[in-house]
Amino acid sequence: MANSGCKDVTGPDEESFLYFAYGSNLLTERIHLRNPSAAFFCVARLQARRG
Numbered sequence: 001m002a003n004s005g006c007k008d009v010t011g012p013d014e015e016s017f018l019y020f021a022y023g024s025n026l027l028t029e030r031i032h033l034r035n036p037s038a039a040f041f042c043v044a045r046l047q048a049r050r051g
Helices: 028-034
Strands: none
Touching: none
């Protein structure tokens, strides 16, 4: 995985996870509708993806 300046790409604790979003899913308001505690971590890019 390539990242844009993020030193650690793990969540802050074992109950955290990283969510990759694109398009309208990047809107803070939309993310907080389903997960009010969501917090921005960093901008990253996946080098390869399945699908």
